[in-house]
Amino acid sequence: MSKQKMFFRMIIASLLRRRSRMLVALLSIAIGATILSGLVTIYYDVPRQMGAEFRNYGANMILTAADEAFTRSDAEQGVKMISSGDLVGYAPYRYENVRVRENPVVAAGTDFSGAKKTSPYWKIEGEWADASGELVIGANVAESFRLKEGEALTVSYTPESGEESGEVLVDLTKDFTITGILETGGSEEDYIYMSLDDLAELTGSEGTLDVCEVSVSGGADVLQGYVNKINSGSNAVRARLVKRVTASETTVLTKLQALVLLVTVVVLALTMICVATTMTAVVAERRREIGLRKAIGAPDGAILREFMGESMLLGLLGGILGAVLGFVFAQQVSIRVFSSAIRFRPMLVPVTILVSVAVTGLASLMPVRSATEVDPALVLKGE
Amino acid sequence: MSLLELKNVSKIYGELHALDNVSLKVEKGEWVSIMGPSGSGKSTMMNIIGCMDKPTKGEVLLDGVDLAKQSKRNLTTIRRDKIGLIFQQFHLVNYLTAVENVMLAQYYHSMPDEKEALEALERVGLKDRAKHLPRQLSGGEQQRVCVARALINYPEIILADEPTGNLDEANEEIVVDLFRRLHEEGTTLIVVTHDPEVAEVAQRTLVLRSGKLAKETVNPNFTGKIRFS
Numbered sequence: 001m002s003k004q005k006m007f008f009r010m011i012i013a014s015l016l017r018r019r020s021r022m023l024v025a026l027l028s029i030a031i032g033a034t035i036l037s038g039l040v041t042i043y044y045d046v047p048r049q050m051g052a053e054f055r056n057y058g059a060n061m062i063l064t065a066a067d068e069a070f071t072r073s074d075a076e077q078g079v080k081m082i083s084s085g086d087l088v089g090y091a092p093y094r095y096e097n098v099r100v101r102e103n104p105v106v107a108a109g110t111d112f113s114g115a116k117k118t119s120p121y122w123k124i125e126g127e128w129a130d131a132s133g134e135l136v137i138g139a140n141v142a143e144s145f146r147l148k149e150g151e152a153l154t155v156s157y158t159p160e161s162g163e164e165s166g167e168v169l170v171d172l173t174k175d176f177t178i179t180g181i182l183e184t185g186g187s188e189e190d191y192i193y194m195s196l197d198d199l200a201e202l203t204g205s206e207g208t209l210d211v212c213e214v215s216v217s218g219g220a221d222v223l224q225g226y227v228n229k230i231n232s233g234s235n236a237v238r239a240r241l242v243k244r245v246t247a248s249e250t251t252v253l254t255k256l257q258a259l260v261l262l263v264t265v266v267v268l269a270l271t272m273i274c275v276a277t278t279m280t281a282v283v284a285e286r287r288r289e290i291g292l293r294k295a296i297g298a299p300d301g302a303i304l305r306e307f308m309g310e311s312m313l314l315g316l317l318g319g320i321l322g323a324v325l326g327f328v329f330a331q332q333v334s335i336r337v338f339s340s341a342i343r344f345r346p347m348l349v350p351v352t353i354l355v356s357v358a359v360t361g362l363a364s365l366m367p368v369r370s371a372t373e374v375d376p377a378l379v380l381k382g383e
Numbered sequence: 384m385s386l387l388e389l390k391n392v393s394k395i396y397g398e399l400h401a402l403d404n405v406s407l408k409v410e411k412g413e414w415v416s417i418m419g420p421s422g423s424g425k426s427t428m429m430n431i432i433g434c435m436d437k438p439t440k441g442e443v444l445l446d447g448v449d450l451a452k453q454s455k456r457n458l459t460t461i462r463r464d465k466i467g468l469i470f471q472q473f474h475l476v477n478y479l480t481a482v483e484n485v486m487l488a489q490y491y492h493s494m495p496d497e498k499e500a501l502e503a504l505e506r507v508g509l510k511d512r513a514k515h516l517p518r519q520l521s522g523g524e525q526q527r528v529c530v531a532r533a534l535i536n537y538p539e540i541i542l543a544d545e546p547t548g549n550l551d552e553a554n555e556e557i558v559v560d561l562f563r564r565l566h567e568e569g570t571t572l573i574v575v576t577h578d579p580e581v582a583e584v585a586q587r588t589l590v591l592r593s594g595k596l597a598k599e600t601v602n603p604n605f606t607g608k609i610r611f612s
């Protein structure tokens with residue numbers, strides 16, 4: 001039998017035949033590795049998770065006309081450059097001056113299903129409009145005209161006069177049903193909202209968009225990437241970030257990640273201490289064995305190798321366990337805190353195992369080294 | 384030249400002279416017993432001869448090499464290559480089987496050889512216990528594994544410190560019989576014992592008292608066989 005084979009035979013024997021002791025050590029290593037890989041998984045997933053969370057606070061990107069005007073299809077083309085996984089929603093807006101009961105009001109044409117996604121915080125008393133002829137009015141408008149949901153309302157529009165032509169201008173009108181009253185606490189309460197198609201019908205023209213609000217999940221870098229992509233890829237629209245939103249999101253995110261990182265570092269330190277104590281105990285109770293090996297003629301280096309081999313194998317097993325359990329742990333945290341699944345990062349598996357082996361190895365190095373200094377005559381005399 | 388020669392060896396712990404100016408010679412192939420009351424320095428002397436300790440004064444020549452002048456590392460090598468140790472407590476690695484414990488000595492010495500290790504166990508009558516762990520063996524069986532481990536690398540000298548101290552008469556006889564066979568094969572034996580019957584089987588008995596060599600008797604009718612009174 002080769003020396004190498006005997007080496008592994010001894011290590012395996014030690015792990016298998018001293019099972020209860022080894023299980024305790026393995027457990028402490030595995031728990032450390034689990035928490036470590038779990039926290040690092042969360043650390044990397046926080047921006048994605050929080051990005052989705054942040055989108056409850058509204059759009060973070062705005063598309064406007066590059067020079068004069070842009071159309072719905074221009075906006076759609078721009079939005080298409082954002083990968084569907086990152087796109088939360090987008091809402092085009094076209095504003096026109098209309099009249100309600102002979103008073104001027106601003107009408108906004110939009111896509112209600114998109115607006116719902118880009119402005120999830122909008123509060124509607126009643127229902128969102130979803131069919132043609134349905135209207136959502138701002139709370140201020142409702143108050144001025146004493147309007148309630150369910151009531152009918154006629155909206156009229158005066159086409160722009162071709163002054164020289166001397167045409168007789170006839171007001172265009174359309175009848176609507178009010179389905180809901182919009183409360184936002186902002187200027188939106190002064191407007192009335194209808195679908196783009198209804199606005200086109202009312203004004204008699206397809207018109208052009210004023211703005212398109214886009215909600216994208218992702219950190220500042222991701223967003224800037226899309227902005228650059230759209231600006232270089234489209235002649236009709238210009239994209240820009242809503243700085244106020246993205247900047248505060250970045251701040252919160254940085255703080256949150258720093259917090260998770262801090263916790264990870266603290267846990268890693270605690271784990272190392274815990275593993276070191278366990279390994280010290282494991283080695284301490286084997287001083288006699290070390291003394292015996294020395295008495296039979298083992299040089300210090302050989303004993304060091306054997307014990308390090310053993311603890312690194314433990315570290316390997318603990319690391320594999322920890323990598324698997326860490327993902328489960330991160331998944332549970334993610335589901336509980338962010339109510340969404342976490343993204344598996346294959347890179348973390350080898351990293352966890354490596355760290356686990358290194359920590360266990362380092363933690364055992366000192367006690368083993370001091371144990372090789374024992375005087376075999378003294379240990380073997382022991383009762 | 385004698386295999387082993389101690390010249391004016393002392394081991395001093397503070398005020399205490401555990402060994403006090405001891406000189407002796409052991410020839411190759413000799414079987415020597417060492418007796419003496421508790422605390423007389425028997426183990427101290429064995430540890431010095433066994434390269435586990437160094438004398439405070441004097442020379443310890445093993446094969447002409449002065450052990451007192453060797454580094455720790457050299458002592459480990461000499462112990463590994465020339466000496467087989469047997470202790471009063473049956474020191475075995477508790478998670479290794481009998482045969483693995485014997486192979487351990489081969490592993491540190493040269494190459495583990497399971498077949499040879501099994502042969503050594505056969506010599507001590509434990510072939511069928513080879514795959515047992517120490518806790519599955521009786522005290523006598525454990526000590527026989529220790530003997531097998533001590534002889535596996537064909538040491539020049541076997542040092543046994545009260546090898547039968549924890550054994551009953553039957554096992555004592557088995558172990559002494561093993562010593563006799565090793566002696567017949569030419570192995571040098573130094574055996575510390577409290578038991579006159581075990582001491583008597585040797586060719587020569589040295590008695591230590593307070594670290595000094597007090598008496599030396601030669602066994603005129605040496606047979607190597609134990610005789611119980």
Ligand SMILES: Nc1ncnc2c1ncn2[C@@H]1O[C@H](COP(=O)(O)OP(=O)(O)OP(=O)(O)O)[C@@H](O)[C@H]1O
Binds near residue numbers: 399401420422423424
């Ligand atoms: N490391 C040490 N430090 C101090 N004193 C020691 C040490 N080792 C042994 N002694 C002392 O040296 C003396 C001789 O001890 P030793 O172990 O050689 O006795 P022994 O003859 O083997 O006794 P026993 O028959 O009880 O085994 C004792 O008085 C002991 O207390």
Ligand SMILES: [Mg+2]
Binds near residue numbers: 425544
């Ligand atoms: Mg003693």
